[in-house]
Amino acid sequence: MALFSTLSDVDLDRQVVALSRQLDDLRKALAKRGDAYYEDGRGTSSDYYSQLADRLHEALPAIGRRGRALERTARDHPATAAAVGLVVVGLLAGLLISRR
Template identity: 80%
Template structure:
């Protein structure tokens, strides 16, 4: 009979621990949802700011690109030399890192 009482007591304790575990899991889920929502809102704000800035600077970037294209078309040898120098610098940086 004492063994049955001990088993019953263990069952009660186990049930209580299971309830506490469920409560903790729910609390963690709520916190996780809140953190996820905060992170999502922050990312959305950063994206909106970046899109705004990009939209404002895109015309200037396009103008400079057209200017560079015109210069490269007018002076192909100079453009090729600048390209080779840039490739050489990049290769030198990559090699020096090893």
């Protein structure tokens, strides 16, 4: 306690003001870094989205052809399509139940 008795109120006020200024400087520095990280993240996500859109655009005709072939197969073999559908539903139900 003797250490605190030697400090005057003016010294304490000066220290509080100095600490407040340092906190403000730290807040500003963090805000600048946060803005930079946000911009980097936004740019990166935009690049990933563009790449994904390009790949999907290139793959869309092949996906359409395979979808039509699958539809024809399901029409030609309805019992097989129903059995495969039931197996998929059963697998999904099993996965959902096992997570509990």
